Amino acid sequence: MKRSHLVISGLVMVTTLILSTGCNKEPEAPNKSGKTTTQKNGQSPPVVDQEMAFKGEELYNQNCVFCHQADAIGKPGIAPSLTNKEFLAIAPVNFLVETIREGRAGTGMPPFSHLGNEKIEQIVAFLRSHATLPSRIKEVDAQPEAHGDPRLGKQWFDQVCSTCHGPEGNGYAAGGTGTAIGKAGFLNKVSDGFIRTTIKEGRSNTRMLPFAGPNALADLSNREIDDIISYLRTVPSK
Ligand code: HEC
Ligand code: HEC
Missing domain, CATH: 1.10.760.10 (Cytochrome c-like domain)
Known part of the structure; x- marks a missing residue:
């Protein structure tokens, strides 16, 4: 009795694990017809951790929205777009993290080092969740x-x-x-x-x-x- 009970609860655990990680690992992107498709390597936007992006959205709204605007579309003369598709396709994660951490001296972009790396990475995940073009970061960098x-x-x-x-x-x-x-x-x-x-x-x-x-x-x-x-x-x- 005891043993079979153990086996069953073990099975349940494994199944839940597979189901839950399965959900996280199947990022979906809308395609032209409005349906969603599973992303393929090299031909689709980067895969972003949804939970991080969700936390990043809140941090974005607290810290960045005043200048970079809703959906980070930017405003001429105030701050550039951070969700522009050509930008996201070529902007390395390090570039984003470091620009946010250090700001740009002599411009209106302040440093956000006080947020710490984890929060900055969450903001970056939020920004990158807007990518609609395949990443060309490696090709451009090389x-x-x-x-x-x-x-x-x-x-x-x-x-x-x-x-x-x-x-x-x-x-x-x-x-x-x-x-x-x-x-x-x-x-x-x-x-x-x-x-x-x-x-x-x-x-x-x-x-x-x-x-x-x-x-x-x-x-x-x-x-x-x-x-x-x-x-x-x-x-x-x-
Ligand atoms: C007070 C206004 C202001 C705030 C607040 C602000 N930014 Fe900026 N940001 C700017 C400006 C202005 C620039 C462009 C600086 C320049 O001329 O190079 C910029 C540039 C950037 C860039 C470089 C974009 C590019 O095209 O290369 C990134 C990335 C960025 N900001 C992220 C953020 C994030 C994330 C936040 C919130 C944590 C934030 N910014 C908050 C004003 C702001
Ligand atoms: C009509 C105005 C205009 C002209 C002319 C123009 N740019 Fe830009 N450029 C912009 C704007 C605006 C952005 C930022 C986009 C945004 O606001 O989201 C930008 C962004 C850039 C960036 C990315 C900077 C960053 O912060 O990431 C580079 C590099 C650049 N331009 C180079 C050039 C060069 C070189 C020329 C001349 C051959 C040029 N641009 C001419 C308006 C212009």
């Missing part, structure tokens, strides 16, 4: 460094980028809608691949347009884009 001509890059930057990003990439302080891409707080945390991909493809539903291709505002060549990156790498200022 791109070669830019070896352009900073003098030419400065000319391009002054002509094409400075109206929004400010002279020397000072950001909102200069009155535009673009972030402070000439400051160390940004440059020290991103790869050249991240900058390059953002310039080429832009960020949909923001004022950051694509700057490569026939339909772009300015059809910059790969070399010209690398000139700009090399220029940016020479200006980092506090």
